[in-house]
Amino acid sequence: MKLYDYILSPSCYKVRLMASLTGVKLDIRPVDFHPGTEHRSPELLALNPAGSIPILEDGDLVLTESSAMLAYLAAKAAPEWLAGSRPEEAARVQQWLSFSGRLTASLGGARLHEMLLRPGDIGALQTQGVAALRELEAGLFEQSMRGMRFLAAERPTIADIACFPYVALAPDGGVSLDPYPTIRLWSRAVRSLDQFLEMPGIHRLHELKPEPHVEGSEA
Amino acid sequence: MTVKAMIDEWYPVGLLSQLDLKGRKTALMDEPIDVALDADGNARVTGGNGRTLPVRVRYGHVWASLGEPKKELFDIPEADQPGRRFVDVGVVRVRCSPLRAVENFLDIAHFPFVHTDILGAEPHTEVQNYKVEIREEEDEVWATQVKFYQPQAAKSASGGITTEYMYRVPAPTCSVLYKTCPPRPGEWDVITLFVQPLAEDLCDVWPWMALFDDESSMTDLIHFQQTIFLQDRSILENQIPRLLPLDPGMEIPTRADLTSVAYRRWLKRHNYTYGAQLVAQ
Ligand SMILES: N[C@H](CCC(=O)N[C@@H](CS)C(=O)NCC(=O)O)C(=O)O
Ligand SMILES: [Fe+2]
DSSP states (O other), X not given: OEEEEOTTOHHHHHHHHHHHHHTOOOEEEEOOOTTTOGGGSHHHHHHOTTOOSOEEEXXXXXXXXXXHXXXXXXXXXXXXXXOOSOHHHHXXXXXXXHHHHHHIIIIIHHHHHHHHOOOSOHHHHHHHHXXXXXXXXXXXXXXHHTTOXXXXXXXXXXXXXXXXXXXXXXXXXXXXXXXXHHHHHHHHHHHTSTTOOOBTTBOOOXXXXXXXXXXXXXX | OOSGGGTTSOEEEEXXXXXXXXXXXXXXXXXXXXXEEOTTSOEEEEOTTSOBOOEXXXXXXXXXOSSOXXXXXXXXXXXXXXXXXXXXXXXXXXXXXXXXXXXXXXXXXXXXXXXXXXXXXXXXXXXXXXEEEEETTTTEEEEEEEEEEETTOXXXXXXXXXXXXXXXXXXXXXXXXXXXXXXXXTSEEEEEEEEEEEETTEEEEEEEEEEOOSSSOHHHHHHHXXXXXXXXXXXXXXXXXXXXXXXXXXXXXXXXXXXXXXXXXXXXXXXXXXXXXXXXX
């Protein structure tokens, strides 16, 4: 399975993260997105006329939407990451997968603007990002009232992986996560998953590092 | 907080490979500037009032000065050495003081914590003794004999090695580091941080490299360095105070901080204070 990948792309990271969590091995083909704009080269436009990455190739299957890639990886290697048989759960997974596109457009756009100098209306991007974060915060809080820690169920699904990267990287685009306690809890829950993978800007949980030695602690 | 002393210095303002006739609007120390290719194919930088600024093209980048440079742009002899790969890493904007960006680049103590499993790893957090000096003749800050254990020192490294570094500050917002070159013992890899000050608390950072590495693809080399720099970016954006404190009483130096102390001293001596705060807050 070949992933056209950019190390700083949150959308590509979704696929790398999902592959790591489900134990799938990817053949990574790095794309010079910045500064080279290779995603708009004739070779890549032939694969994906939309001119975006990630692109996932497996045999004659070519996917250009990260949500479809998450679904594919899960269906192949770890079906428990897909929705179960409950209609509500299936609907919630789809709801948040679609919603993740808004995170890409708003928080992702703000990040490209603030970090890689991409032109755009930064005020509007940040405002839309904040609106999306408020919606996510409310959704996660309602889930917690139902006794569920993740977006669609008690266990993580592909919906969580679709939403996590742009949210975690919101500060890169000048949008603070301080006002969203439930999002921060959820982010910790995602980061403590077995086989969690980092990317630049998304650190591992401090708790996963070796315990610091505290003077006089072994009383 | 004065522009004066720094106005005659050279600053990176763009990648040569990305120049076009249309031009790119950017800024230098709060002044809007335009960086373009002229009809003869030369780089041209125009200041806010339409005046043509002094320009140099070197190390893959376009350099300009708002004032009258007293010195030529600093030399990196390795830039002319055959066999090296020259890597334009591309711009990254950081909401921090340009001086803070350089200071962070000089600090190795953060490697195990920020660049975990690449440039450092716990428990190998100790910074061994090294030498720092201000070289009067060149008027540059130098740190030498800096040794550090690194799990993945370069794209070309195939395992953990103890890396030796030399750091050099030849201009207030530029630093050049030399480090052990895994495939070519006896040579140094050159990694630079060229910082364009947009405002006192905002900068565009243009990393550039001159490496010996015949194996890795250009894209891999770019991504390796972007990974490292993006790990620094979030740290830089959260530093408090935002401006670099130049009151020597403010921070207690540890051994790992020696280079930073020398850098601050050198900045102060030259009145290079754009991006600095002189009184403790
Ligand atoms: N098709 C969407 C696109 C993801 C996306 O926006 N990717 C960014 C990189 S993170 C991209 O390729 N942008 C193209 C551009 O900005 O020119 C997905 O797979 O989720
Ligand atoms: Fe760093």
